[in-house]
Amino acid sequence: MILLLLILIPLLTGLLTFLSKNAAKNIALVSSFITLALAAYVSANIGGANVQAWSCQWIPAIGAQLSVAADGMAAMLCLLTGIIFPVVLLINRNKEIENQASYYALILLSQAGLMGVFLAADALLFYFFWELALIPVYFLCSRWGGERRIAVTFKFFVYTFVGSLMMLAGLIYLSMQNTGANSMSIASIITVGKSLPGVQQQIIFWLLFIAFAIKMPIFPFHTWQPDAYEQAPTQVTIILSALMVKMGLYAVLRWLIPVLPYATAYWANTVMTLAIIGIVYASLIAMVQSNIKRLIAYSSIAHMGLMCAAAFAGNDLSHHGLLVQMFNHGINITGMWVIVNMVESRYGTLDLKKMGGLATTAPAIAIALVVIAFANIALPLTNGFVGEFMLFSGIFQGASQYHVIFMVIAGLGVILGAIYTLNMVQSVAYGENNSGAAIVSKMSGAEYAAIAIIIALIIVLGIFPQPLLDLVLL
């Protein structure tokens, strides 16, 4: 029942927020902290008697149940969702947002959708939440985004909608193979999927994988992503890049690899090749970006490519590294966007050439930027290092005959990553202040709080990652 609360609290407070006027900001913040506390409780007690799966009949005729369950991976992602949303709501506290009741309500609804995706143990319910997470984000980006927001968000919407319909066809096909009760439950889907003959597995594999690849996004399905990240309001970009892309990875780990083991093994090399092309391709493009949001967007494609490659490497080490890295990437990229948001609100620009001098004008922000940038390029003693180290060892020991090549090329991505990230740090933090902004205000209390959460997690998990490993391996 407590798992249900993780979905219901953001859902109900979200609906409540629609009706509120000026209190929206605070209702949302309080709600997000309550959800965080619950998520922390769930993560601490996972496997215990208090955190049990819950289910009831929904549409018996098509074998669907309302059923939620959590294992270590789901709990970890719920915890990540729980941590990110307060951070999202802490930044921009002072900014005037038009029609803020709807804005914050939609943010909370997207949280409900995300929690649902991570907890759903029934294919139809999973599909419901998959879409429920998308719709609020569609409205958020189209209403409060940048200049080209409508066209860009629509492209994003159509991409993911096509993907989810493909997934729906695949899931229906899988559920139809079981004529018994509860044919939509994950247990049934896995049993049925495993026993499918090869050709069917391969067809279903692509139906599902395209949906997940669009969400992650994996080259060549990534073209919606840089535009969407750039045009979305930064708070929504955080939700998109830290959490919604994890929906794709999570879906691969939960609804694809265990369900279709034969097709996964058969297509692993193809998928890994796509993912690794994506790493190099995105890194190269990131190097020439002058818009800071686009730069981080491309760097995110590179990171997701690495994680996707690890998911298909097919051994335990890469799998565990992936789980750890999913959490860490969420934290780090959120940190990057928080900094971008602060820089944007102070300098009034996203153009790297017009920034500079942050180290002298606002040293605290500059220090935070450096720490987060180090975590982003996975320097030792930051959280990024642990995960990425495991990922690379995993890919290196992978089952594929090309494992060395994959590992080497992916490693190239890390070097490129260091180049563009440090370049960015340099042009933002050092040199002359080119922005024309005379006064650069210090961080507000709320911003301090947001940054403190991020940096504390970066350093603690960098030095002592064991609790995270313990959680995800449950």
Place this chain on the structure above:
Amino acid sequence: MKAIIAATIFGVIMMYAGFAVKEKKSIVAIATILLLLLLGVNIWEYKTVVPNAPSLFNFQLRVDSFTIWFELLMTACSLLYVLLIGKDIAKVGKHVGEYFALIFFILVGTYLLASFNNMLIMFIGIELISIPQYILAGSDKRNLKSSEASLKYFLMGAFSTGILLMGITLIYGATGTFNISNFNFLQTEHINPLVLTGLLFLIISFSFKVSAAPMHFWTPDVYDGSPTPFTAFMATVGKAAAFIAFLRLFHTSFGAISGSWMMVLAIITAATLLIGNITAIFQQSVKRMLAYSSIAQAGFMLFAVVSVNAIAWQGIVVYSVAYTIATLGMFAVLLKLKDYTFDGFNGLAKKDPLLAGVTTVFIFSLAGIPLTAGFMAKYYMLQALVMQGKLMGLVIFALLMAAVSAYYYFKVIIAMYFKQGEAELNPDYTTSDRVLLVVTAILVILLGIVPQLLLPAAV
């Protein structure tokens, strides 16, 4: 049977109500009360249905719980229609009583089409839903477009009825019976060419009635030209009636030889989806867009006929009702606005957030977004076709087309929420309209969560 008699009597009452009662509002009220009574009769009939009852009139009509359930739902949809749009029906012209009489006669036709067991009864049913629709299309007599719509619909419709009769005749010639459950061509390996020709004629004629490509061309002009309140009825209950007949005829009588016609119908389905969705993209008027979208939705409903299995029957019920409710809602919203183009929706969210909110729910349902009835409807249809298993390509194609449909449906949402403008509302938009629209929207969401409410307990 009781409902057929009751609906006929109520239709006659409505005809005379036009003489006796001058006040338009009272006529609408009488129609609402009669529809409520009719719904009561439906429920009574449903409660007292005898399982495995002998068919009526020497196997002319089949009365089982599914049939009566479908009739009940169609009456409920008509009631919703009169509640949502009744006020606007009264504004179309002088002869309000007659409009409602025609609607009752269409319902009689719908009942016959849901329960026929004989092709002649089916023919009477088809005529009973068609002729009143020709009249309704032309009911705005001063309007040239309305007259054009009526004439066009009548000429084309009469032609397609002729083809239908020809098909029936050929099938009769081959089988020697009109009784659809008695055809005895089933045993033979070699199907009589007369049957095949007859089947082709039947498919052509029914494609016309359900506005499937390539017989869809009348739909946009007729839907656009007809008075909007009647377009709403033609596009919903009228279409559902034609579909249940299509399904009943092809499953009951030709299901066993489905191999001979399935491919033809699959191609028609794909063409309908393609033409309906692609053409809808280019429309400037929301009313015309809804006409094309009704073609596109017919493509999805054809899945039921193509699949030939038990889920198809559930699917057609869920789809008919889900599509009817959302479309009625959209037309009710349209009638509240002065300008039917997409630009007419600009800035509606600011002007009237509630109206924009319910419109969003209806649009989501038409586009098939989860948590709405429209999604569950599409789900049942996809499930039926996946279960049939021979046409996976059509499934994928339909899904791509569903994604295309999101494009034109979302244009309404973009206009309402993200564009600046002054959407103009009609002045007679009252609180009761709001309440009804909100109730309809809640119904759409409720059916999106528990679609089994739409299915009879037995199925």
